[in-house]
Amino acid sequence: MMNVKDELKRLATEQTQRGGVRSVTLRDLGRAVGIKSPSVLYHFKNKDTLVFEITQDYVRRVQQTLSEIERRDTSAKKRLLAAVDMFLEVQVKHELCLCTMLAAEAHEVDERTQNLLREFFTDLEAWIARVLRTDEGNTLTPGQASARSQLILTALEGAMLLDKAGGEPKRLPALRSTLGRLVG
Numbered sequence: 001m002m003n004v005k006d007e008l009k010r011l012a013t014e015q016t017q018r019g020g021v022r023s024v025t026l027r028d029l030g031r032a033v034g035i036k037s038p039s040v041l042y043h044f045k046n047k048d049t050l051v052f053e054i055t056q057d058y059v060r061r062v063q064q065t066l067s068e069i070e071r072r073d074t075s076a077k078k079r080l081l082a083a084v085d086m087f088l089e090v091q092v093k094h095e096l097c098l099c100t101m102l103a104a105e106a107h108e109v110d111e112r113t114q115n116l117l118r119e120f121f122t123d124l125e126a127w128i129a130r131v132l133r134t135d136e137g138n139t140l141t142p143g144q145a146s147a148r149s150q151l152i153l154t155a156l157e158g159a160m161l162l163d164k165a166g167g168e169p170k171r172l173p174a175l176r177s178t179l180g181r182l183v184g
Helices: 004-019 027-032 037-044 047-072 076-092 098-104 111-134 142-166 171-182
Strands: none
Touching: 004 027, 004 037, 004 047, 004 098, 027 037, 047 076, 047 098, 047 111, 076 111, 076 142, 076 171, 098 111, 098 142, 111 142, 142 171
16 A cells, blocks of 8 residues: 555656646645645655655656666667657656656756756666667667767657647657667
8 A cells, every 4th residue: 555655756746747847736636645735745845855756766767667678678679669668658648758748847846856857868868878889780889879879869758749749649659660670
């Protein structure tokens, strides 16, 4: 059974992924779990702390998933497709990657969360570059792998945003198909 703080974080994450950080109110969160908004402040000093904590949790989950992908899949193609699938699972729920949504609203979050977002995207780019460089038969230089990972991450994040705006998930599946043909 989930405790109140974990339930508040789960709800805040879902609301942020669907509607952005402005869609999350302490009053609505409290009401959803049957407590008053001042009681939400018992668990989180303020909304900035809540957003930072849900971002930390999300980043940890993504990192764990990427580690599992690396252990499970051996080729760059399988690893990259599995990473795209991770984001497709989010999209099926009519949500965005939490960090993508928060990046689009960077002016709405505090400096700690902005720094965490920068680290997330830097680490994800580095993971993609490492995957590209460790594939059998790889001839990419580190600079080429880095440039390619920037392109892949930009396409991935852009596809999610454009699909959300368009209301129809078609760009992310197209990106998955294209990556499958380009890599390996």
